[in-house]
Amino acid sequence: MKTDIQIAQEAKLLKISEIAKKLNLTEDEYEVYGKYKAKLELSLLKKLENKKNGKLVLVTAITPTPAGEGKSTVTVGLTQALNKIGKNSMAALREPSLGPVFGMKGGATGGGYSQVVPMEDINLHFTGDFHAIGVAHNLISAAIDNHLTQGNTLGIDITKISWKRVVDMNDRALRNIVIGLGGKVNGIPRESSFQITVASEIMATLCLSNSLMELKEKIGNITFGYNYKNEPLYVKDLKITGAVTALLKDAIKPNLVQTLENTPVLIHGGPFANIAHGCNSLIATKLALKLSDYTITEAGFAADLGAEKFLDIKCPQGGLNPNGIIVVATIRALKHHGGAKELTTENLEALNKGFANLDKHVENMKKYNVPVLVAINKFTSDTEAEIKLVETHCKEIDAPVALCDVWAKGGEGGIDLANLLLNTLDQNTDNFTPLYSFDLPLKEKIEKIAKEIYGAKGVEFTLKAKKSIEQFENLGYKNYPICMSKTQKSISDKANLLGRPTDFIVNIDEVKLASGAGFIIAMAGGIIDMPGLPKIPAAENIDIDENGIISGLF
């Protein structure tokens, strides 16, 4: 069997100008980055302002195994399928982070015959957006430490600096560090920390901004720490808002690439869904809605994380109206939730037990008043009997279902799903309603997510978390939405609880203010924002030969 990278390297790519032509773009409306990548000009948003939006469809998933259950693969495959049956569809995806590329999961450009290409470029550096975001973030860090050294006129309390440094790498040794050692000229010694770039507030802010000027305003409003009176200090206090934004002048523009079947895709921004809000940029989604009739987008991890944040943060903040939700399920993950250890042999009993996980996610998604479909992402190890059982079960829970074989067959394997979706969208009226109203108190919003989405019986807040909530509400941030930071391995905040956990309490250790991105982060279950590498990292399989051909990138 060919690997993802072998399939991608055999693909016949069109020049990116040909892809831009399919979208009716003029040469002034995009800037090419080599032969197969381009950045779209933001002026397009203005030009297309009065054009009717296409339909917006979110692809999410059941609680995944560590390998991922194929949201990107299904997103790409479905957009290929829609184009195959004559519909004008684009995918809007996130950019991969180098953390998973070299860590455990590998790249994030889909798989098999449903990939975005050039996959090596997209997975490694791409158009430099993450670099720019990292440097913009670290400029703020450098300015904070310089301010301390230069006399600290703002009265920054060094025990209350919340702004860290970032690098796009899984590097556990950077979780807790001491900086400023070596005497007076080398800075003020203090404890600090690194986050992975995808957890940076600059990443979230860029992804939730509608324009360069809005990004600038939001960057100025980022809280980096507190003064001795415990009052918040903002990036604008450091007088570097313009410089930070200048570093992002190209990163804010969406990247245009193509699928293996030469259909257009926008890939832009990439916050993780367990430690950030998990969706591609608002600008890319909005452009895709103008440039195509059907935008297929994904949000990270399972529906309790990425989808909840897509529906409760991104859509309300961006005025987006989702028209359909597809929950991707795999038979291997369902069996995993049903307690099976061996996932590639038939096990109807475990599969039956595992349905509880799918049921909870489908119920959750139905709360948003958007039609919900299930896509079974077919693996070669799935048996006829297993597939039949999932189909029957979906009928019982009133969830339209389609078998999706886009990994093995590309767009052709997604035609059933595409037709099912079109059928559903035809009957849909715009009824989308977020889970909570922004004007609820912060604590109630957190409780609503924990109880209604995770199924918790209650929430316990540490004293520190309670104090922060009180402080943020007093500062005027009561109306912010909540970005939960929690494990992706369970619907609950306890990684080992599989299936559909019940009778558990969600523990909120810490609550943080993201006054640039515009949300409150609730940290559940001791989640960390700098992952580590596994014992045998994916990096050990990656290689390059004398012709510059890369292998091992999945």
Ligand code: ADP
């Ligand atoms: P997610 O977006 O949910 O994290 P991906 O689409 O990135 O998942 O897929 C994760 C990995 O699983 C990729 O390496 C992909 O090639 C592989 N994969 C996805 N679907 C299938 C399938 N149906 N059969 C075999 N491998 C698959």
